[in-house]
Amino acid sequence: MLTVLYDSSCALCRKTRYWLQDQPKYVELEFVPADSLEARRLFPDLDHASTLRDLTVVGSGGELYRGAKAWVMCLWALREYRETALKLSTPETMPMARRLIAWVSRNRLWLGSAMESLGFQRRTS
Amino acid sequence: MSIDFLVVTYCFYLVISISLTVWVARTLFRNGRVFLVDVFHGNATLADSVNHLLVVGFYLVNLGYVSLALKLGYDVTSARGSIEALSQKVGVVLLVLGGMHFFNLYVFSRIRRRSVLEVAPPPVVPDACVVRAR
Numbered sequence: 001m002l003t004v005l006y007d008s009s010c011a012l013c014r015k016t017r018y019w020l021q022d023q024p025k026y027v028e029l030e031f032v033p034a035d036s037l038e039a040r041r042l043f044p045d046l047d048h049a050s051t052l053r054d055l056t057v058v059g060s061g062g063e064l065y066r067g068a069k070a071w072v073m074c075l076w077a078l079r080e081y082r083e084t085a086l087k088l089s090t091p092e093t094m095p096m097a098r099r100l101i102a103w104v105s106r107n108r109l110w111l112g113s114a115m116e117s118l119g120f121q122r123r124t125s
Numbered sequence: 126m127s128i129d130f131l132v133v134t135y136c137f138y139l140v141i142s143i144s145l146t147v148w149v150a151r152t153l154f155r156n157g158r159v160f161l162v163d164v165f166h167g168n169a170t171l172a173d174s175v176n177h178l179l180v181v182g183f184y185l186v187n188l189g190y191v192s193l194a195l196k197l198g199y200d201v202t203s204a205r206g207s208i209e210a211l212s213q214k215v216g217v218v219l220l221v222l223g224g225m226h227f228f229n230l231y232v233f234s235r236i237r238r239r240s241v242l243e244v245a246p247p248p249v250v251p252d253a254c255v256v257r258a259r
Binding site: 003026041042043044045046058059060061062063064065066069072073076082083085086088089094 | 238242243245247248249251252253254255256257258
């Protein structure tokens with residue numbers, strides 16, 4: 001099982017969380033809002049401020065993945081996207097993935113609100 | 126008594142096409158088995174079953190095509206005409222067999238890719254290790 005610490009205050013992150021939740025999986029994903037009480041309880045010695053900057057994934061043995069690596073791990077957990085994760089994580093493609101993820105991560109707030117104003121609906125469950 | 130070249134052509138066509146189909150199907154059956162046993166992690170019963178089903182499909186499609194493509198549409202009156210017609214018909218059957226064979230290989234590789242993906246380890250190394258409560 002992988003625990004995904006996501007920024008619950010950002011629309012794009014919430015959207016992505018529901019998308020991930022709906023995909024068929026090889027490995028179960030558990031979603032916990034970053035820097036929440038639940039997150040602090042689960043991982044007492046984690047730097048929680050950093051989990052608000054980058055998507056963070058923690059494996060069942062405590063393995064911590066941040067940013068692009070966390071994304072690769074999320075895709076790796078999905079049946080339909082494991083191959084993409086393997087392709088994305090080669091030494092040739094990883095730097096590009098890292099830059100893309102860092103950009104999306106920095107701009108996620110306005111990307112999310114842009115998506116919502118373009119008519120992507122808000123989901124609550 | 127004159128020879129009916131058309132019937133002779135048909136007979137040769139059937140014998141050659143059916144033999145080729147049997148040969149390709151047997152090759153597929155023999156070599157596919159080893160491959161499928163590996164894909165199904167040593168489960169020989171399942172591998173044999175899938176192998177058998179694939180080969181049955183292969184036979185049905187090929188023999189179906191051979192049967193449909195039998196009719197020549199023009200008369201053959203000489204040995205030369207017979208050989209030419211035969212070569213054309215058998216050529217197309219060979220191409221269809223080749224196409225089907227590659228399609229089967231593609232199916233095998235798809236099955237294999239799935240099974241390889243299922244056991245693929247995480248592709249990235251963790252940044253750190255943290256303690257998980259509970």
